[in-house]
Amino acid sequence: MFPWLDQLNEDQRAAATFDGGALRIVAGAGTGKTTTLTSRVAWLVGTGTPADRILLLTFTRRAAREMVARTTTLLEQGDGSRARGRHPTRVLGGTFHSVAHRTLRRHASALGLPDGFSVLDTSDAADVIDLVRQEIDPALPDRRRFPRKATLLDLYSRSVNTQRPLSAVVDEVAPWCVDLVEPIATICRGYVERKRTLGLLDFDDLLLYWRAAATDERLGATLAGELDHVCVDEYQDVNALQVDIVRALRRDDERVTVVGDDSQAVYGFRGASPRHLLDIDARFPGIATIALGRNYRSTQPILDVANAVSDDAPAGFLARLRADTTDALTRPRLVHCADEDAQVAAVCTQVLAHREEGVRLQEQAVLVRAAHHSALLELELSRRRIPYVKYGGLRYLEAAHVKDLICLFRLADNPRDELSWFRLLQLVEGVGPVSARRAIEALGVDQPGTPAEVLLRWPLALDALPSGSRPAAATLVTALRREPDEPLAAQAERLRAALAPLVERAYENGAARLADLDALVVAANDAARLSDVAADLTLEPPSSTGDLAGPPLVDEDWLVISTVHSAKGLEWDVAHILNASDGNFPSDMALASLEGLEEERRLFYVAVTRPRRALHVYVPLRYHHRPRGRDDAHLFGQPSRFLSDPVAACFDLDRTTHTERHHAVDGPVIDAALKVGADLDALWA
């Protein structure tokens, strides 16, 4: 009846067909987690649960897309669903934040949210908190030692996500701020208040309001009543808020499936903790557990590395991986390089060697701890005309001009969006932070009244700007007024046109940037309103550089560069791990605490479990060190502490590659060289 079940092993099948309430699947790297979870959803549908009453929550949008697609495929080809005829085959799914957003839009009035509320990304949120900080600035002790806006937001966010008092969070992650807890708390209060008056929600608010909705007696019952089963992927990465939401969505119902792997918990910096997976019976008493240990991804020599890394963890990991492959077994290679240039050369050589063997570039990934670790490599790849796509790091949304149009879209539905005003007004020539702030003051974004009344005060704001700047500013604001019955697409196009001259003026390559904005206007075609377009882009920004710019790749094959965080859940034939030296990987930022170090170890574990057939780890012995703009001195790095003797013993060592690439060749000066200056002299004569 369910042909896909035959392709599962015994443990996977037991998990897919489990029929006794709450279930926890502990699935190590490469053990067929996605296959098992999608099979389980297909089994649930096949045995009578309507697909659109199953909610599949994932952590990243990439995982969400893949899971929903694979489930749909299984259901459409499976006998079970065909017999059911016109029943839906598409499950509800998405990231926690995107499902939260959908729920909030649907129930905005019940939650006391304005209709066109704006969704802030991290940098917007930091800007709001900075606004609040500047207002109470005079009251602050010693400005120099006061945390910067990103730190303030981090403290606030950790406190919210872990549901712990601010003072405890400061104690733990910013001990140098312990005597500043009071002013920090004042800023947090002001931040919450400010977002409320302006109709702004940050990422954490999406979860907070979703939880409020789900725990409400009536609304929560409605939400829970829409669902028969809830599945959560990557449960080791959930935080306290998300746990509350899952529990609330189930009420007294025990039909829940969570999948996770404690050895791959790498989001502690966002308030996540693997304890939620390990101690799940506190919230779901009597939950059953099925563990998957057979690895279908990697060869045994690669798994030996993974297991050795896990043996070094003081607490140990639950899963121990056994290989299932019988492929040719090449041992992983540990490549010592003289410096970063030599590392780049070694990677290029190795990548091309694999391609000669028939491994496509797309089946090879370069994994880095921090996005900027690949900068030198990217230069060299461009020089050699080797195409690549990079995941993680600076996202496209952070391109200033894209954000400008997003802010304009936000303003169209929410004229109280102070942040968007602040940003856009400064695009006008002659307007800086001071007059922008004065204009916003005149607008009275925080005054009571309808949003439309804010725009009526625009003439007052105009007076606050330098006279030379007024015409350009007025043109922009005129575009915000929507004609009656105007289609959304037309409005979007009008806004783009109004922004265009400002973008061309404000940025070096303004004309080239305009093309990107067209993609945003196209996105407005099938949206309900512009603030949805803005929110969707904030919640699901294009995941790789170039995604938004259309298909930039003429070549049909390209190398993948990814941060380890963005690589989680993915696999390639070959993985190259760069900068395996202490301070880089593990990052020195994380070494302050034991938990930090252990999270780095899990991150390294994630990295080494990505490849199917070949693993290369590169250790530059000398690398540029630029911590506080001191000098450009090189630093001799120790190899990563994760390459302990037992781990290193799993590798073949390679110390000889590419050390000579940039060394000058000695010899007598050639005659032609002596003539260079003389030849030039002729030019000046």
Add this chain to the structure above:
DNA sequence: CAGAGCCGCCTTTTT
């Protein structure tokens, strides 16, 4: 002389 604008420095990980 306040405020806009430019130059040169640096950058953990993500929803």
Add this chain to the structure above:
DNA sequence: GGCGGCTCTG
């Protein structure tokens, strides 16, 4: 792209 420091302008 952000930020601090510096210079130029209205």
